[in-house]
Amino acid sequence: MLLGMATGLQDGISVKEIGIDGKTDADGLAVGRPSAFVGRVIEPMLSGIATVEDKKLYDLMRGLLDSEDIFIEPSSCASFATLIRPKDMEKYVKKMKLEDKMKQATHIAWATGGCMVPKETREEYLQKGL
Structure with missing residues (x-):
């Protein structure tokens, strides 16, 4: 999606055309050619x-499990990535002129799929990226 929007080509470009293989553990987000x-x-x-590296997804997954006892699949962890990168978030807030609104802001992270992950797969996920 990012590539299609950034180039303006939408579905007229694939990640393979710029040397990206599209392989990721965030399979729920993996799209080689955008719609x-x-x-x-x-x-x-x-x-x-x-964009978020796979290792970061696993770090976020373990962090949420450790702090809140909530397990979500790796793809869902991408929704937390920018919230925990204060410098990136600060730049975005300034660019969008949202400084005066942040005190009343509510952040929503769309996190799905954790209850559907088989126990064996969950254990594999928890060991990845260590």
Whole structure:
């Protein structure tokens, strides 16, 4: 999605064309070629987009489990990535002129799928990226 929007080519470009293999443990987010329909529909509503390395997803997954006793799948952990990168978040807030709104802001992280992960797979996930 990021590549399609950044280039303006939408579904006219694939990550393989720029040397990315598209392999990731965040399989719920892995899209080699973006959807033209989705890109055009959400682009006017989207104000930010980010990429996250697999290792960071596992760090976030373990952190949420350790601190809140909530298990979510690796793909869902991407929703927390920018919230915990204060410098990136600060730049975004300034760019969007949101400084005066942040005291009343509510952050929503869309986190799904944890209850569907088999126990064996969950244990594998918890060991990855260590």
